[in-house]
Amino acid sequence: MNFASMFQTLTGHAPMRWQQRLYGEHFAKGELPSAISVPTGLGKTAVMAIWLVSLAEQMKARGKPELPRRLVYVVDRRAVVDQATKFAETLRKNLGKPEIRAFADALGLENAKLPISTLRGQFVDNREWLEDPSKPAIIVGTVDMIGSRLLFEGYGVSRKMRPYHAGLLGADTLVVLDEAHLVPPFEALLAEIADNAGRYGPRREDLGVMVPRFRLLPLSATGRRPTARPFALAEKDFRNPDEPIAIARLFARKRLVLKEIRDQKLADGMADHAWALAQGENNVLQPVRILVYCDSREVAQSVGDALHKRAKGTVAADRTALFVGARRVKERIDAERDLQALGFLADNGGQRDQPSFLVATSAGEVGVDLDADHMVCDLVAWERMVQRFGRVNRRGGEDRQAEVVVLVEAAPKKATDEALERIRAQRAPFGEALQEGADGRFDVSPEALRQLSERTRIDDRLLSIIADAGSPMPLRPALNRALVDAWSMTSLPEHTGRPEIEPWLRGWVKDEPQTTIVWRRNLPVRATPAVSGKDIEDYFEAASIHSSETLETETFRVMGWLRARASKLREAMQPSDIAGFVLTADGRHVQTFRIGDFLEHQKSDKKRQEEVARTLSGRTLVIDAGFGGLKDGLLNEDFADAPIVADDGSNCWIATDNGKPLIRFRICETTAQAAPDPDSEIANVWRENLRFDLERSATGEATRWLSIQKWRDTSNNENDRAEGRPQSLAEHQSWTAVRANAIGKRLALPAQYIRTVNIAARLHDEGKRGRNWKRAFHVEHYAKKLGIPGQPLAKTPRFNWALLDGYRHEFGSLPYAKDDPEVKSLPEELQDLALHLIAAHHGHARPLIATSGCDDAPPSVLEERAREVALRYARLQQRWGPWGLAWWEALLRAADAQASRANDEGEND
Numbered sequence: 001m002n003f004a005s006m007f008q009t010l011t012g013h014a015p016m017r018w019q020q021r022l023y024g025e026h027f028a029k030g031e032l033p034s035a036i037s038v039p040t041g042l043g044k045t046a047v048m049a050i051w052l053v054s055l056a057e058q059m060k061a062r063g064k065p066e067l068p069r070r071l072v073y074v075v076d077r078r079a080v081v082d083q084a085t086k087f088a089e090t091l092r093k094n095l096g097k098p099e100i101r102a103f104a105d106a107l108g109l110e111n112a113k114l115p116i117s118t119l120r121g122q123f124v125d126n127r128e129w130l131e132d133p134s135k136p137a138i139i140v141g142t143v144d145m146i147g148s149r150l151l152f153e154g155y156g157v158s159r160k161m162r163p164y165h166a167g168l169l170g171a172d173t174l175v176v177l178d179e180a181h182l183v184p185p186f187e188a189l190l191a192e193i194a195d196n197a198g199r200y201g202p203r204r205e206d207l208g209v210m211v212p213r214f215r216l217l218p219l220s221a222t223g224r225r226p227t228a229r230p231f232a233l234a235e236k237d238f239r240n241p242d243e244p245i246a247i248a249r250l251f252a253r254k255r256l257v258l259k260e261i262r263d264q265k266l267a268d269g270m271a272d273h274a275w276a277l278a279q280g281e282n283n284v285l286q287p288v289r290i291l292v293y294c295d296s297r298e299v300a301q302s303v304g305d306a307l308h309k310r311a312k313g314t315v316a317a318d319r320t321a322l323f324v325g326a327r328r329v330k331e332r333i334d335a336e337r338d339l340q341a342l343g344f345l346a347d348n349g350g351q352r353d354q355p356s357f358l359v360a361t362s363a364g365e366v367g368v369d370l371d372a373d374h375m376v377c378d379l380v381a382w383e384r385m386v387q388r389f390g391r392v393n394r395r396g397g398e399d400r401q402a403e404v405v406v407l408v409e410a411a412p413k414k415a416t417d418e419a420l421e422r423i424r425a426q427r428a429p430f431g432e433a434l435q436e437g438a439d440g441r442f443d444v445s446p447e448a449l450r451q452l453s454e455r456t457r458i459d460d461r462l463l464s465i466i467a468d469a470g471s472p473m474p475l476r477p478a479l480n481r482a483l484v485d486a487w488s489m490t491s492l493p494e495h496t497g498r499p500e501i502e503p504w505l506r507g508w509v510k511d512e513p514q515t516t517i518v519w520r521r522n523l524p525v526r527a528t529p530a531v532s533g534k535d536i537e538d539y540f541e542a543a544s545i546h547s548s549e550t551l552e553t554e555t556f557r558v559m560g561w562l563r564a565r566a567s568k569l570r571e572a573m574q575p576s577d578i579a580g581f582v583l584t585a586d587g588r589h590v591q592t593f594r595i596g597d598f599l600e601h602q603k604s605d606k607k608r609q610e611e612v613a614r615t616l617s618g619r620t621l622v623i624d625a626g627f628g629g630l631k632d633g634l635l636n637e638d639f640a641d642a643p644i645v646a647d648d649g650s651n652c653w654i655a656t657d658n659g660k661p662l663i664r665f666r667i668c669e670t671t672a673q674a675a676p677d678p679d680s681e682i683a684n685v686w687r688e689n690l691r692f693d694l695e696r697s698a699t700g701e702a703t704r705w706l707s708i709q710k711w712r713d714t715s716n717n718e719n720d721r722a723e724g725r726p727q728s729l730a731e732h733q734s735w736t737a738v739r740a741n742a743i744g745k746r747l748a749l750p751a752q753y754i755r756t757v758n759i760a761a762r763l764h765d766e767g768k769r770g771r772n773w774k775r776a777f778h779v780e781h782y783a784k785k786l787g788i789p790g791q792p793l794a795k796t797p798r799f800n801w802a803l804l805d806g807y808r809h810e811f812g813s814l815p816y817a818k819d820d821p822e823v824k825s826l827p828e829e830l831q832d833l834a835l836h837l838i839a840a841h842h843g844h845a846r847p848l849i850a851t852s853g854c855d856d857a858p859p860s861v862l863e864e865r866a867r868e869v870a871l872r873y874a875r876l877q878q879r880w881g882p883w884g885l886a887w888w889e890a891l892l893r894a895a896d897a898q899a900s901r902a903n904d905e906g907e908n909d
Contacts, residue, residue, distance in 0.1 A: 009099060012094065017240065018234070034218075035180070037231065039446035039449060041390055041394045045083050049091060067174060070169075074176065076143050082118075082140065085119065091138075109135060117137070119547070124329065125547040131897065133887070144505060146175070147505040148505070154585075159586050160491075160842060163488070164843065166882075175194075182366065184474070185504065189476075193479070194213075197213060200883065201881035210749065210750070252400070253401040254444045254445050255443065256405075257403075260410040266407065270303050271292075271310065273376045278355040289356045292359045300360065300361050308320055315355070321335070330646075335633075345369060365384055371392075371393070372391060374405075375389075375404045376405045379407070379423065433452055434452065479504060482497070484882045486498040491848050492847070513555040515553065515621060519623055524539040524706070533589040542710070550620075555613055565627055570599070572626075575596030579598065579627055583620045593621075647666065649709075664714035665709060670704070672702065687709060687712055689710040693705045729768055729792040733761065735902060736762070737758050740761035741757075760817075760841075763816060773812070776802075776803035778799070808844060810842055818835065847874060873885075
């Protein structure tokens, strides 16, 4: 099949001319343009399909692609209902068509299942992209989600998993940065990494060829990073009658008028103009979709309330929706149904015989495939205005013309000279850059904006007007190798040379501090004995926070909400009752808050309030579901009902179509009398992962506890891969070696390196022969049940954490590996690599690993072995670079995880 037919099979429509040119001139050759400059609505997301076709052709022809195997699509909003994700789902679905089976086979995809991990629906945070480094995958995420993982500081990711994520993002990955001009610091960070492989990767050319490259492709018509001329539309791409879709979208009529408001509030003015657009010329409500953009959430909520009042008793009643960012992810996903029903999702066939209103903040400006008939908005920075224009009359057509009303407050209250100057600059493009028509309106069609962009390349005055109308370029710190090396030492809890990464992602900005809130029904709370910070950290490592249950908003809003809710709970709860726990991004316990910490009398204690705000800033508050305060996914101080939560194992959370729950753990309360036989869990899909004692007898025995159970093939904490169906050590290591070998071959690694990873896989768990390991995992008991008494096991269905005494089996594996004849036969530099992969396959040894619980040698020998681990890490980090070394580690970790899943699923090798 040629490109056009393959593209049509994958996407359901023929490629546009510019998409065919992009494939032929760049992707088919394994090359990328410096950027892509195509107006919104003309199918930029199709870059995914172009990449996938190119990847398959290259793998079929050469066995090793020139393009990266992973595509990361970055959208700088947390809208969830994003076009990129829906497009990826379409590709995944169509890959299963019989006519392109050979295409899927060339990609190495089993059952034509393309791994997708995104911020939406059943693919939210599913980690499919981690399962096999040698196979294609698509990841859709935000700047913070992707950037933090790339820099070894993954928000919401444990320190032990961070190198895994970083290794698979920093190598063999193409980052497609949508609307790159909105996040210039992040674009600059990615460009620094992509353009300086010698600085951040292997310095030797032969080693650099071995680790697949990290590459960047910005999508932006107004990029701020100096590049060679980007790939852009050519006249032949839309002047040809054979391109009706491109012509319709590019010349979609959109007429804008600026209006000043003087004697009313902004929210009231926006509601009035939106209602007037819906009435049309005859003052009769028309079946149109009106989009209202507001720069603040407060104004958006006021506009929504005003429209609800106007619509009461009319055909527009209950046809107003609010689309804002500070909402729990689950409800954002659910909100797609509302957008669909109201007809605001492009080409969705929603009901259009009645008027509909959608009031949105910046959350609806980027990545969402909205299509409205008319729009009302306030005046914001130029690049955001362009994004808004792209969400009205998106599909064009001869019978459509969008009215765009931009309201400007004539004299904003308490406006500073600086604020007034910014308003003047934001108005300047209308009349100077864009010419006013005879009817007083401005043409803001994609073609008018494209021509404006072209003129700025040769007209410095015009370029200055557009630049002044945009957001100020934020200052940002430079990236260097020393910083990345510091961030990559993830097994160090503290490091004086490891700053917070936020300025490298977004620059030095004056954004309000943010707090993430999670509601849970089950919390690690008991009267006696006292709960330690370690107890809390272990609990939330086993019952890890999932992105779909999070709500992120400004800390000051959280503070006011907490005080109001605590005051309303005075009679139901005691001041001493625990309200929740504050955790860092990597799961460390910071503080336990009680109801009394938020009561109104604390409001007058300014010092105390500042202390609480500092504690919450940039952190996660896991709060008791009984605290309430959540309505429609938004904070609501008056709403008392407990929200639906993710930790109870119910079917009320986000549905999936693969038979597996999205939340791979559940928490059940049980007692000694009702506890099931542990051995019965062998055949069960849910297996106990951790117990938290709620009550104990006088003798210290647990009588009531919370049982945290994981889905059988899931790793929620570092010991999960050791839990499962009983399996001998020899079998597990053999299975891991087989998978490591297959990964190496699919990556077309040199034979000597495949052999090195294979040897490491064969020896990685030898430390499970240790005495403490056998005791903690009841090895003798399960070995007898398997009929192999006295033999070491790699897997058993239960363990006792205390009996391990801190023992790291990876550390215990090193003496076996060091004395292995095959290891000794390797060149010294490959011996280093094999031993490090063994030491680091659970995320430790970067550079430190614990010696406690290991009794195979005297303390002095153990300390020397630990020093060797750290020095070996330093040598390899220097040799391969931070992302290159993490990528090597990911190969073994993926093989180990695959073998563990196969055992859990009862497969035979």
